[in-house]
Amino acid sequence: MKVLVIGSGAREHALCRSLSLDPSVDSLYCAPGNAGIAEIAELRQVDAMNAAAVADLAADLAADLVVVGPEGPLVAGCADAVRARGIACFGPSGTAARLEGSKAFAKEVMAAAGVPTARSYVCTTPEEADAALDAFGPPYVVKDDGLAAGKGVVVTDDLAVAREHAASCERVVIEEFLDGPEVSLFAITDGTTSVALQPAQDFKRVGDDDAGPNTGGMGAYSPLTWAPEGLVDQLTETVVTPTIDEMRRRGTPFSGVLFVGLALTSRGPRVIEFNCRFGDPETQVVLARLRTPLASVLHASAVGRLADLEPLRWRDGAAVTVVVAAANYPATPRTGDPVGGLADAASVPDAYVLHAGTRRAEDGSVLSSGGRVLSVTATGDTLATARDRAYEAVARIELDGSHYRTDIAARAVKGEIAV
Numbered sequence: 001m002k003v004l005v006i007g008s009g010a011r012e013h014a015l016c017r018s019l020s021l022d023p024s025v026d027s028l029y030c031a032p033g034n035a036g037i038a039e040i041a042e043l044r045q046v047d048a049m050n051a052a053a054v055a056d057l058a059a060d061l062a063a064d065l066v067v068v069g070p071e072g073p074l075v076a077g078c079a080d081a082v083r084a085r086g087i088a089c090f091g092p093s094g095t096a097a098r099l100e101g102s103k104a105f106a107k108e109v110m111a112a113a114g115v116p117t118a119r120s121y122v123c124t125t126p127e128e129a130d131a132a133l134d135a136f137g138p139p140y141v142v143k144d145d146g147l148a149a150g151k152g153v154v155v156t157d158d159l160a161v162a163r164e165h166a167a168s169c170e171r172v173v174i175e176e177f178l179d180g181p182e183v184s185l186f187a188i189t190d191g192t193t194s195v196a197l198q199p200a201q202d203f204k205r206v207g208d209d210d211a212g213p214n215t216g217g218m219g220a221y222s223p224l225t226w227a228p229e230g231l232v233d234q235l236t237e238t239v240v241t242p243t244i245d246e247m248r249r250r251g252t253p254f255s256g257v258l259f260v261g262l263a264l265t266s267r268g269p270r271v272i273e274f275n276c277r278f279g280d281p282e283t284q285v286v287l288a289r290l291r292t293p294l295a296s297v298l299h300a301s302a303v304g305r306l307a308d309l310e311p312l313r314w315r316d317g318a319a320v321t322v323v324v325a326a327a328n329y330p331a332t333p334r335t336g337d338p339v340g341g342l343a344d345a346a347s348v349p350d351a352y353v354l355h356a357g358t359r360r361a362e363d364g365s366v367l368s369s370g371g372r373v374l375s376v377t378a379t380g381d382t383l384a385t386a387r388d389r390a391y392e393a394v395a396r397i398e399l400d401g402s403h404y405r406t407d408i409a410a411r412a413v414k415g416e417i418a419v
Helices: 010-020 051-061 071-075 078-084 103-113 126-136 159-168 231-249 282-289 294-302 342-346 383-394 410-414
Strands: 002-007 027-032 065-068 088-090 120-123 140-144 153-156 172-175 182-189 194-196 205-207 211-214 219-222 256-265 268-275 318-325 351-355 358-360 366-368 372-380
Touching (some): 010 027, 010 294, 010 351, 051 078, 065 294, 078 088, 088 294, 103 120, 120 126, 126 140, 126 159, 126 172, 153 211, 182 294, 194 231, 231 268, 282 318, 282 372, 318 383, 383 410
Parallel strands (some): 002 027, 002 065, 065 088
Antiparallel strands (some): 140 153, 140 172, 182 194, 219 318, 256 268
């Protein structure tokens, strides 16, 4: 099978890594890719936001399957253009991708499907925003309605900060704060049948103990040993299936991966957000534990044959990912710094490095080119072992001014998380 992956982040590196280990994949391409992906896939240059160019590339390569990683190209209709050329594509249509492209639309779908979520208001004026903030009180949750690369959400006790963020957005969703631990769940779907993967927990804020602004994600771990028994089945029944059914009822069936971010509140699970693609950094830890060959799962979704797929198989043990970020991230990151210690980090048992914001210099060295530069992923028989290995590998990375959280999975290891 010839597979083309669209994207250039750690998520796409994780996807390519899993696909490269799949015996059914004999040719693997990535566009545009990064310095790490170049070691396992043949890179091609393409503007991922140009749907026609992506479709042309897929046709030129005679790809059997195209996997669109980022949300931007999906919302722009990249999957539609590929499918119009008769090529199987993993990812929702541009219309269905509105589940991530517009938080207001996602709320509308959840209401119609009876999916439990936070109470909210959609606001387009400062007066409406003030009324909504006053109605809910602190902590204030203010979300840019459109795509914001995981950084469009502000959660704060400071009314002035909440107002400032609302004013900076053309349209915002202001909602009640949800208590309880957060969970990320990926559900692979072909528009009718859905298959849930094992859940993960990620860490959105930049600093330890959830300090500082939101980011695209600073780390993750899986499995969630503290989660209630039967949680995945419950979420499939109350969230995933009703949402997929509602999208099909609207004439815009959703195929690909539905990423459900939710909180296990004192009133039960409540959806925080939907994404239309694999989430970063949760993808890294979930795929690290998936034993079933990935290409077969993605292809079954793309061609509407998920019902024929055998039950997914999982590796025992746990996985932890820690993100290494550039100086000044999540503000304007410093780029162009040499990245060293990669081979040394990868020599830690059961640990490996996934590239995100990197590029190869003319002399062959690796330079930083984005805010989240690397993800270090490790597995182990226990969560504690996986965590120790991940941080041992992170300590070997050399990147001037870089920073990372030191508390990824720490509370879970200590047994401090309770629903």
